[in-house]
Amino acid sequence: MLHKLSGTDIFRFFDLGDPLRKFVAGHLYKYKRMFDTLFFHIAAKISLPDPEKETIKTFFTQRKFKRKQFLLQEGETCRQLSFISKGLIKSYNVDDNGEDHINLFGWEGWWVSDFYSFLSATPGQLNIEAIEDTEVLQITLADYEAMLIKVPVMERYFRILYQNSIVTKERRLMSSITHTAEEKYRHLLQHHPELIQRIPQTLIASYLGLAPETISRIKRNKTP
Amino acid sequence: MLHKLSGTDIFRFFDLGDPLRKFVAGHLYKYKRMFDTLFFHIAAKISLPDPEKETIKTFFTQRKFKRKQFLLQEGETCRQLSFISKGLIKSYNVDDNGEDHINLFGWEGWWVSDFYSFLSATPGQLNIEAIEDTEVLQITLADYEAMLIKVPVMERYFRILYQNSIVTKERRLMSSITHTAEEKYRHLLQHHPELIQRIPQTLIASYLGLAPETISRIKRNKTP
């Protein structure tokens, strides 16, 4: 089975504002099983037979985090790749002046980690913190690698996942370099309006690399 | 075989400044076959038996580009994923004011395309242009997908390739948001000094999102 990809589909499970989010949340509630969210997302990219699902389950452990609790702190080695089945997190680092800079937001259907730290098994600089109460499925590096050996079709899943992620990250980078503050904010507003509702403006500002005051001024100047 | 990954290894085939570049260049010269560079790079991530190599060869076509020639122009659909076996390219887009913004430089061992355009088969906004005379191996989307079906271990290769690429792109994004002009330039200088030699300052500036004059001033102020 080839992975079919349309112009919009490419972002479906990736960029901020996953349109399936609400449905997935309902789905989860109905079955009350965190793995359903995972398999639902996997099914969007590859077809995964039931026996393989059972194998995959054995590699993950479930964990819950309260609001403001850290999944990972700067200086730690990130031992887990986490799939968010419920909740909302921010991943950020702190610069020399003590300022936070948000790397990404993640919610239902997102994979999060300090990827560099995780893959290299060395201490990293990212903090990952729950913004809302969050439930995740976690896998260690050894198990991630073992799973990919044991269930080779997951290579395909992650290849497609990462492939799409690269597109998103390239776009965000170019936006960061080429756009003005206002363009960045309006772009986010246009493409991910739900974000603005769910996440405080201060954090949005940090994510966009702007001062919160700048966003206030943009809203004042051109919203009328 | 698991892919072993050390802290430095993670960037080896990815970020600017591939340390194997010179060796590969020599290697290529010796055997005068573009595929050697490709298989050399693949071998760094997975082990690929000879029969599979022969299969893979059938999916690629070779192409050469002269300095200043375009591999791809804005508005075109990017039909090819290109592996650079020799040369140097820039990938950039043009903003509403007609300014260029360089997305990435690529040379021996890099894969380049307008990834979004390629995967979605829709027109893209990137220009890809040869800075030096360049030789590439190209594969279409259909052949890329066919190859991944026929040689499944290539899923693994691309998964690892993309995985590393994500780390690099995340770092560049955070650098772009958190660092000052001077920090960005010094960081590049420290980690990729060869770049500064091989690529004109104007292009470096565009890559970093700075004005060329800013780089001149940085060099004046603190090099003494």
Place this chain on the structure above:
DNA sequence: GACAAGGCTTGATCTGTGTCAATAAATACC
């Protein structure tokens, strides 16, 4: 080897966005 074209430096000036500070509004908490 002369001319063209491109690349680099320097100074003067302008401007978008950050910083600081004070207040108001919204939300969380016991």
Place this chain on the structure above:
DNA sequence: GGTATTTATTGACACAGATCAAGCCTTGTC
């Protein structure tokens, strides 16, 4: 339900880095 905390707004001001302009230096070309 009232206080504490967080979040958003607004104004005054500062500054990093862009822009504009001019001149110089380097490289390529016939």
